[in-house]
Amino acid sequence: MTKADSSSYLENAFTLESLRDSLIRQEDSVIFSLIERAKFPVNSNTYDKSYISVPGFGGSLAEFFVRNTEDVHAKAGRYKTPEENPFFPEHLLPPVVPPFPYPEVLHPASAFININKSIWKVYFDELLPLIAAPGDDGNYASTAASDLACLQALSRRIHYGKFVAEVKFRESPQDYEPAIRSQDREALLKLLTFESVEEMVKKRVAKKAMVFGQEVSLDTDDKEGNYKVNPSVVSRLYEEWVMPLTKIVQVEYLLLRLD
Numbered sequence: 001m002t003k004a005d006s007s008s009y010l011e012n013a014f015t016l017e018s019l020r021d022s023l024i025r026q027e028d029s030v031i032f033s034l035i036e037r038a039k040f041p042v043n044s045n046t047y048d049k050s051y052i053s054v055p056g057f058g059g060s061l062a063e064f065f066v067r068n069t070e071d072v073h074a075k076a077g078r079y080k081t082p083e084e085n086p087f088f089p090e091h092l093l094p095p096v097v098p099p100f101p102y103p104e105v106l107h108p109a110s111a112f113i114n115i116n117k118s119i120w121k122v123y124f125d126e127l128l129p130l131i132a133a134p135g136d137d138g139n140y141a142s143t144a145a146s147d148l149a150c151l152q153a154l155s156r157r158i159h160y161g162k163f164v165a166e167v168k169f170r171e172s173p174q175d176y177e178p179a180i181r182s183q184d185r186e187a188l189l190k191l192l193t194f195e196s197v198e199e200m201v202k203k204r205v206a207k208k209a210m211v212f213g214q215e216v217s218l219d220t221d222d223k224e225g226n227y228k229v230n231p232s233v234v235s236r237l238y239e240e241w242v243m244p245l246t247k248i249v250q251v252e253y254l255l256l257r258l259d
């Protein structure tokens, strides 16, 4: 695709409605990744720094897995698209692929907005104990792989806030500019918040968790209420962490939008 092709594609794709559609589609990825992680018990050795010994590396198996996988992804060009943000940006290797002419829709400084450290903490400290049953089945590498899938789906969704903020700004710069000039976080947060949209998101993700996570059998007496991930946990995940973190990304983006 040439730069001209990708820009005209963007003209059509870049509306608040189309970005919200993408966020809705990304809910599927987030929920499926949680369902996959819930197949395994907590498997705490995955997170215990003393469980592995790698010379020169003091982290857990989960961290080892994420860092090394990100190396491969970076070489394949994953972090060149503005939609992807690495968890360990400090150590990335250069891509082996030629550059792609991604349309430059975001303010260039937004490349430095990366809240993956907060996402990492929320995921391991708050969310994981709610979705994985206590226990240990020894499948630590598969556990780390499914953690990474969850982290990537959450990170992509949350950092999508950069695009949402850009389109909100473009739709009514006159509303946002005064708050940006005075660097007023509270005012920006108020401007970009749509409570009715958030209510729908909470209800929809709970419903998706019910539909995607139900036991499907050919018997007529399907067991209801036996979900692979608790729908109210998914709703809470969105209410307490995903949407607030997406709004933090939006505020951070808007704060530098006029730089």
Ligand SMILES: C=C(O[C@@H]1C=C(C(=O)O)C=C[C@H]1O)C(=O)O
Pocket (backbone or CB within 6 Å): 020, 023, 161, 164, 192, 193, 194, 195, 197, 198, 201, 242, 243, 244, 246, 247
């Ligand atoms: C992402 C948006 O901005 C805010 C954050 C939302 C979210 O993270 O889902 C939903 C509504 C808004 O309060 C949006 O308006 O769609």
